[in-house]
Amino acid sequence: MNTQQNPLIVSVGIVAHNHVNYIARAIESVLHQKVSFAIDLIIFDDASSDGTAEIIEKYQKDYPDIIRIFLQKEKKGQVAIARELASEMKGKYSAWLDADDFWTYHGKLQCQIDFLEQNSDYTACFHDAMIKSSVATEPNALPTAIQQAHDKYRYYSQFNTYSPDFYPHNLLRRNIIPTASLVFRNRDFMPFFNSFHLPPYSFSWALQLFIIRQSRFYYFNRCWSVYLDHTEGFSKKQSADSFSLNNVRILKSLLKDNYYKRFKNKIYLSIAAEYDCIIYQPSDGKYVREYARKSQAAYFKAWWWSAIYYLMETIHSLFVSKK
Template sequence: MNKPDLSICIISCNQAQFIEHAVTSVLKQQTGYSLELIICDDNSADNTEQIISTLLAGTAIPFKFIRKESQAGPLHNGKDFFLLHAGGRYICWMDADDYWNYPAKVETQLKFLEQNPDYAGCFHDAEIKSLIHIQKENSHQLKTQTHGKWKFYSQFNHYSEDYFPWHALQRQIIPTASLIVRNKELHGFYERYKDINLSVSWALHLEFIKNSRFRYFNEPWSVYLDHKDGLSKKVNLLTFKLNNIKILEQLLTDSYYKTIIKDVYKAIAQEYYHLLHTREAQELPRKVFNTYCSLYKKWMKRAVEEEITSFKELNKSRQ
C-alpha cells in the first residue's frame, strides 16, 4: 500500500461539541495529494466516537480512530500518531476545537514544500473566534489567558516570511492547525519530553525547525476557537511558564541549539521575566519569589555575556 502524501491528526478529549467542524474542514480539502486522517482520542467521556463514526462513514479518505483506555494528556495522546501511525511524507496536527477554513490550504502548502526542499515546513495566520465574554467573567486566570482581544494570531505575533528557530525560541507562536512539516523520526523527542503536558506543539515546532526554517503565508486559513474549556484556560500562567522553562532547558544540551545558545539563554530569561510578572508569582512566599528573581538574573547574565562575545567575534572577523 502506498504511503499518503499527508498524515493529518486531530487530537481530541471531550470535544464532541467542536470535533465535527474540525473533521468536516479536512474532508472539504480540494487537493490532488493523497491524505490520511488519524483521530487520537484521550478517552473522551462524551459521544466523540459516535460523531466520528457517522461523519467518516463512506469517506474516501483513509482514517483511523485511536482511543486511549485512560487519559494520558496531550503529549502522550498524540504519541501514537507521531511514532506509530503517521505514514505520510508530510504531517500536520490540530486540536479538535480548531478547524481549517480554506479548501486549498493543503494543496497550497504541500505544493510549496514540494518545490522548496530547503524548508522543513510552512504555516499561516489563524483567525481567532472567542466564545469568552471578558466583561462577564470573574476569573482572573480566564481574563488574562483569553485571546479574545485579538482577531488574528498575527496581531500579537510578528511573523517574518522566513521563520527561523530563534523566532520559535522567542515564542512567536505558530497556530497549531496551520503548520505542515516534513515527517521525521521522533523517538528521541518523546524520550526527552516524556514529562511535559503543556506547550506540546511549541516543543514539537522547536524540534521540527532545527537546522532549517519555515515559510509563513500571511493568510488566515484556519480558525482558533477561544473558549473556557480549552486546556490553556485551565492552567495558571505560573505553571505554564515553569513548563516552558523546562522545555527550553532541554535545548541546552541539544547539538543544534548549542550553536545558537545565546538565543536559548535569552528565551529562558524571557520566560522568567514573564513568570515574575504573573499574579501567581507575586503571591508566592518571598523566599520562593526571590529564588525566581535570582534565576532570572542568572539567565539574563548568561544571555548578555554570550551576546557580547558574539559581537566581539563579529568585530574581530571584520578587521
C-alpha cells in the first residue's frame, strides 16, 4: 500500500461477528489496495466467539499505522455497531465492507476516489459485484436461507437496473447497491441513526437512501468486489417476507420526509412491489388475499400521485408559457 504524502484520508469500516473463515480475506483485500492516499481501516468485532477477534488483533499488531480495532465484550447488534463505526470514520471519504465480502481489484479505491475528487456534484460512486453462492450445496441449510439465496445470478447487475447517473428514485425502486462497492463523501450520520428504529433488515439500503438524498451516485460498469452468499450470512437467517415487510416500513417512513415525499408515486410503486413479493411466496389463501389488497391499494395511490404530479407540471408549464 502506497500512501505517499497525500493528506487525503479514506476511512474503511468493517464489522465482524463470527467471521473466522472470512475476515482475513476481507482485511487483505483492503491492505492490497494501491493508493496515493492514507487508508484508516477501522474494524469492529461484535463479541465473536469463534476466533475472529484474535485474527483481527494479529492484523492490528502487524499494521498499527493503518488498522484501528474495537473489540466488544457483549454483542450489540448490527445497527448499534454501525452507529459506533460511523462516529469513528473521520476521513474525507468512507467505504464499508462486510466481513464476509472482499474487494478483487487493487485499484478500486483509487479509481473511485479520483472520480469523486473530480466530480463534486456526486455524493458517492459504486460498481457491480460478483455473487458466489454456496447455499444450495451447504448441508442443513435452513428454508429461510434457501429462500433468500442468490444462486440464480452471478452478478448484481443481472437483477438490478443500474445507469451511470443513479438518482434517488432509482434507489427507491429497490435497485440493490452492493455494500462493498459504495464509496461516499463522509458526513454526519447521526441524524440517520437517531431516526432509524426498525429491525436491521435492509439497513444498508436505508443508509444509502440517506446518503443519496438530494444528490446522485455514479455507477462504474465494472466488477470489483465479491459478495459471498452463504448460510451464515445475516440475510439468510431471516425470511423473505420479513425483509419485504421491513422494506415497506422504510418506504412508508420516507412518505413523511421533506425531500422524498416528492416521489410519493414511486414510493407507492415500490410498496406495491414489496407486497407482490410476499404474495408470490408459498402461503395460505388468506395470507395472499390480505397482501393482494394492500398491493392493489398501493398501486392505486401510485397512480393517483402520478396524476397529481402530472397535473401540477401541466399547470406550471401553462403558467410559465404565459409570462
